[in-house]
Amino acid sequence: GAGVSQTPSNKVTEKGKYVELRCDPISGHTALYWYRQSLGQGPEFLIYFQGTGAADDSGLPNDRFFAVRPEGSVSTLKIQRTERGDSAVYLCASSLRQGVMNEQFFGPGTRLTVL
Amino acid sequence: KQEVTQIPAALSVPEGENLVLNCSFTDSAIYNLQWFRQDPGKGLTSLLLIQSSQREQTSGRLNASLDKSSGRSTLYIAASQPGDSATYLCVPTEDTNAGKSTFGDGTTLTVKP
Numbered sequence: 001g002a003g004v005s006q007t008p009s010n011k012v013t014e015k016g017k018y019v020e021l022r023c024d025p026i027s028g029h030t031a032l033y034w035y036r037q038s039l040g041q042g043p044e045f046l047i048y049f050q051g052t053g054a055a056d057d058s059g060l061p062n063d064r065f066f067a068v069r070p071e072g073s074v075s076t077l078k079i080q081r082t083e084r085g086d087s088a089v090y091l092c093a094s095s096l097r098q099g100v101m102n103e104q105f106f107g108p109g110t111r112l113t114v115l
Numbered sequence: 116k117q118e119v120t121q122i123p124a125a126l127s128v129p130e131g132e133n134l135v136l137n138c139s140f141t142d143s144a145i146y147n148l149q150w151f152r153q154d155p156g157k158g159l160t161s162l163l164l165i166q167s168s169q170r171e172q173t174s175g176r177l178n179a180s181l182d183k184s185s186g187r188s189t190l191y192i193a194a195s196q197p198g199d200s201a202t203y204l205c206v207p208t209e210d211t212n213a214g215k216s217t218f219g220d221g222t223t224l225t226v227k228p
Contacts, residue, residue: 042218106159
């Protein structure tokens with residue numbers, strides 16, 4: 001595909017369940033970002049990968065949140081023991097590489113609803 | 116910690132007007148600044164990216180300026196159209212190895228036919 005894709009587009013789960021959100025970046029992009037957006041607010045940074053490693057995970061709200069990018073391409077954001085406050089749109093972005101012309105391209109997001 | 120403020124929070128104008136959206140940020144140590152557009156229920160579309168060494172960028176009816184030292188950026192939209200209705204987000208990226216980006220809450224623009 002030409003752009004960043006995210007699956008699923010919508011996810012409804014019950015409080016306490018485990019969820020995984022997937023991001024497929026643009027081919028060749030080494031930098032990958034996860035953001036969370038609540039209604040009426042701008043996206044909030046969660047974690048940034050350069051290649052396979054998490055270069056900055058300071059935005060993860062607590063240890064229930066974890067993200068991986070084992071082969072430096074697809075990334076999965078994992079949320080354990082979901083809470084109603086986790087409900088938001090989770091956005092993924094990628095860029096060619098960090099630093100130089102760091103233009104980020106965003107996916108359509110996954111809307112997570114925790115009942 | 117970078118903080119981004121966008122003023123106004125919402126703006127409604129008649130079609131054809133020229134308008135300016137304002138953004139201020141607290142930490143001037145940025146690598147670049149990007150303006151995005153977000154349509155309801157959709158992802159973000161990049162409009163313009165200004166490198167820290169640049170003063171402005173133009174794309175069609177859009178012009179973005181950057182005054183890094185004072186922590187300000189503006190997005191100018193000429194001859195606004197109903198299709199410009201969206202939320203506009205200002206995003207500075209910090210000048211560190213992590214290159215973390217911080218979003219404002221956006222300006223929601225409505226252009227009335």
